[in-house]
Amino acid sequence: MPRYRALIAYDGTDFLGWQVQPGRRTVQGELEKAVNRMAKDPDPALKVHGSGRTDAGVHALGQVAHFDLPFAIPEEGVRKGLSTMLPYDIEIKQIQRVDDDFHAQYSAHTKTYRYRLTNREFRDPFRRNYTGYWPRRLDVAAMQMAIGDYLGEHDWQSFAAAGYQAKTTVRTVTRANLEQVSEDELIFEFTGTGFLYNQIRIMVGVLLEIGMGSRSVHDIPRLLAAKDRQQARLTAPASGLYLKSVDY
Structure with a gap:
């Protein structure tokens, strides 16, 4: 066939x-x-x-x-x-x-996800389905400094939501980037060999806490070492997440 x-x-x-x-x-x-x-x-x-x-x-x-x-x-x-x-x-x-041996899941090498965030005092009703929303002021420079700590091969157990079914929680992130594209919108992008259930949304949530000052700038290595989901508290809303591309 x-x-x-x-x-x-x-x-x-x-x-x-x-x-x-x-x-x-x-x-x-x-x-x-x-x-x-x-x-x-x-x-x-x-x-x-x-x-x-x-x-x-x-x-x-x-x-x-x-x-x-x-x-x-x-x-x-x-x-x-x-x-x-x-x-x-x-x-x-x-x-x-x-070819017959191509498989959309098993032939993939890396995936890239994008997360869009609206950061303003009042919610924009025209973006509510297409961006996450955060009303508090963020230190974007601190978040940009922190995001590089996600790079590399790690055990992501602290960033896996309850109910994940993966055989292993070890994944490699090859690219992590945060850009402020307008006065009130941030775009996060992550490329890796694969991501766990809700992993990207939890990664963004940790960065938001860093941006608010409720975590230290380099708290991510501690979270990775802890292997404890309770240590990474916040999960960003689903509406801001996009599967951008899959590379083969």
């Missing part, structure tokens, strides 16, 4: 995450409905495999998925056909025919 790789963007606001859940609206569920409709509803039904899960309210600029079809269709035909069958909050940006 021909295998196709899809580059996908979606607005996660009205989805209960990526993964199929019975009776719930999910990104994977909508994609599988469209793929099976294109394939003339085969039995058994076809599956769509993503590079990883995103939680309820989390967005994607460059999610990657793969699926097989029972017959060959030109790449642009697949893209256009699926686009006509998908809701407006999912966009197929590109389709590529790939």
Whole structure:
């Protein structure tokens, strides 16, 4: 069966995450409905495999998925056909025919996540679904100094939310950056070999506490060594998180 790789963007606001859940609206569920409709509803039904899960309210600029079809269709035909069958909050940006051994999850080398934060006294109703919100003044220079402590291979147990199912909590972060892009918006970006459940949101939460002065600038190494989730208290809102890209 021909295998196709899809580059996908979606607005996660009205989805209960990526993964199929019975009776719930999910990104994977909508994609599988469209793929099976294109394939003339085969039995058994076809599956769509993503590079990883995103939680309820989390967005994607460059999610990657793969699926097989029972017959060959030109790449642009697949893209256009699926686009006509998908809701407006999912966009197929590109389709590529790939080898049978390609796997969207297991072939991935690194992922990059972006976190957008609105930092102002009053909440902006027009950004509430697309940025996190923090009303207190932040010391951005201190946060920029601290963020480099995330780089490298670490045991991230202190940054893993309850319910994670990973075999190991060791991950490598190869890039960590914080930029103030306007008077009231910050953008955090992290690239790594993989991230645990809620890890990025907890990493941002720790930086926010550093920015408020409730943690020392170089408290991150202590948190990593503690291997205790209770030591890293804050989890930033899901609305600011985007899966930016997956590299193979």
